[in-house]
Amino acid sequence: MSRRRKKLPVDPVEATIESLSHEGRGISRIDGKTVFIDGALPGETIMFRYRRSRSRYAEGSVEEVIANPSPDRVEPKCEHFSICGGCSLQHMAPDRQIQHKESVLMEQLQHIGGVQAQQMLPALTGPLWGYRHKARLGVKHVIKKGKVLVGFREKYSSFVAEIDRCEVLHPAVGHILDKLARLIADLSVHDKIAQIEVAVADQKTALIFRNLAELSSEDLSKLHTFADEQQCSLYLQAGGPDTVRPLSGETETDLSYSLDEGNITIHFAPTDFTQVNVAINQLMVKQVVTLLEIRPEDTILDLFCGLGNFSLPMARRAAQVTGVEGSDTLVQKAGYNAGLNNIANTKFVMADLAQPVLLPDITADKYDKVLLDPPRSGAQAIIEQLALKNVIRLVYVSCNPATLARDAGILVREKGFTLVSAGVMDMFPHTTHVESIAVFEQ
Numbered sequence: 001m002s003r004r005r006k007k008l009p010v011d012p013v014e015a016t017i018e019s020l021s022h023e024g025r026g027i028s029r030i031d032g033k034t035v036f037i038d039g040a041l042p043g044e045t046i047m048f049r050y051r052r053s054r055s056r057y058a059e060g061s062v063e064e065v066i067a068n069p070s071p072d073r074v075e076p077k078c079e080h081f082s083i084c085g086g087c088s089l090q091h092m093a094p095d096r097q098i099q100h101k102e103s104v105l106m107e108q109l110q111h112i113g114g115v116q117a118q119q120m121l122p123a124l125t126g127p128l129w130g131y132r133h134k135a136r137l138g139v140k141h142v143i144k145k146g147k148v149l150v151g152f153r154e155k156y157s158s159f160v161a162e163i164d165r166c167e168v169l170h171p172a173v174g175h176i177l178d179k180l181a182r183l184i185a186d187l188s189v190h191d192k193i194a195q196i197e198v199a200v201a202d203q204k205t206a207l208i209f210r211n212l213a214e215l216s217s218e219d220l221s222k223l224h225t226f227a228d229e230q231q232c233s234l235y236l237q238a239g240g241p242d243t244v245r246p247l248s249g250e251t252e253t254d255l256s257y258s259l260d261e262g263n264i265t266i267h268f269a270p271t272d273f274t275q276v277n278v279a280i281n282q283l284m285v286k287q288v289v290t291l292l293e294i295r296p297e298d299t300i301l302d303l304f305c306g307l308g309n310f311s312l313p314m315a316r317r318a319a320q321v322t323g324v325e326g327s328d329t330l331v332q333k334a335g336y337n338a339g340l341n342n343i344a345n346t347k348f349v350m351a352d353l354a355q356p357v358l359l360p361d362i363t364a365d366k367y368d369k370v371l372l373d374p375p376r377s378g379a380q381a382i383i384e385q386l387a388l389k390n391v392i393r394l395v396y397v398s399c400n401p402a403t404l405a406r407d408a409g410i411l412v413r414e415k416g417f418t419l420v421s422a423g424v425m426d427m428f429p430h431t432t433h434v435e436s437i438a439v440f441e442q
Contacts, residue, residue, distance in 0.1 A: 012047040012063045015040075022104050024089050024432040026062070033058055038155070039091055041070035051156060061155075072096040077129065077167050084161040086152035087168060087430040094429065098123045101424045101434045108401040109422065113409035121423025121437065124287065126279035128429045132169045133200040134276045137177075139184060139210075141191040148185040150177050150196065168430060170200040173207070176230060180207075183226050189213045197237075199270040201255035202278075205232040206270035208244055223247055235270060244271055261286045262313035264341050272330065273306055277427045284397065284425055284437070285313050291395050291421075291439050292369050294318050301367040303353060303382055304374050308334035308346070310397075314371070315346045323348045324362055353382045363387060370394040378403025380410065388415050394440040399427075401434045408438060417442045 017026035026040025039062035048060040076090035138160040149160040166174035192213035199206045233253040275281035294317040305323030315321040334348045365387035398404035411417040417440035427435035
């Protein structure tokens, strides 16, 4: 017979917050069970409402701070913060957010990797608002509300949040969510637009509408008018990623961003991966080049190179840079970007870096410096294959401190490296996402 789940309290419950979890939630202990409470900060006494309970822990959301408000508490700038799931830390002072992310990184390095950095790098910080140049927005025609919603998902649900403005999106998009909603509501297929993908370049904004049904000629005319009024480029996507087409049916808009380091311009398509935060990317590229201590005679291996975001600035200083990427499309575009920037000392190779066996040309011991910029899954497979005895310096850029910590342990214990320094980069202010960088040498 199944065990009947105990009903959660209907009324708010009082709790004192002891600490902060990695996800930025307040931690309390009630009746012997750990409770993770969104919106609560250490030291506060709060009233919270349970959301769900499991055998070992429970979760809830703060309703009110009734005593000892934290000195780190601030008023969220966004009026939709309580419902929108796009941000989770707007109630915490920005400098405290950085400190929290630094503590998460250091704790993960020690707990998971069993390593400790000799030095803490100063955090890279940038604009707190309007920083997101890439995003995927949900779209939903809600019959009960009689309107179309455009935005991020609600906290704790898959529903699209009812917002008309986003403070962290670039203003070219974040300040026109209401106009986008009205545009879609006026289409004959208003209930067949599933999402909008955003790509903001230096000079242009591209929006990809995922359309689950064919648009009428009148719909297309309305989209053209909107694009002209908002000075943006619109695309339609009827199926998978390979179905993305410009609204006009003509050539794709030439999107690009510039890098101060090396005076580089990177050209990209709206579906290509580029960094969300352009300001932090500028600082990150400069820091990577500095931390690698590139010499004119150096040969450098850039793994997970993408469009050449790091490869091309590094090539301005090195003898040779070899970039490796799993997408043939990105490999071709990286080479294209090298040509446009008059850079001839690069080579770009396609390879799946998660495979257990890689090309000897990649794993051969012929590089002086190595840069790793893997996805969230990390770089364990490639690290275990690389011959690194002649590599004097390795820099690892990470979007997941847990896999960075795991890989750092391998580099130190199995490959003979020393973890010289590590630090965070605030790529996603007001969220718990931790972007970090670590330097290894031998």
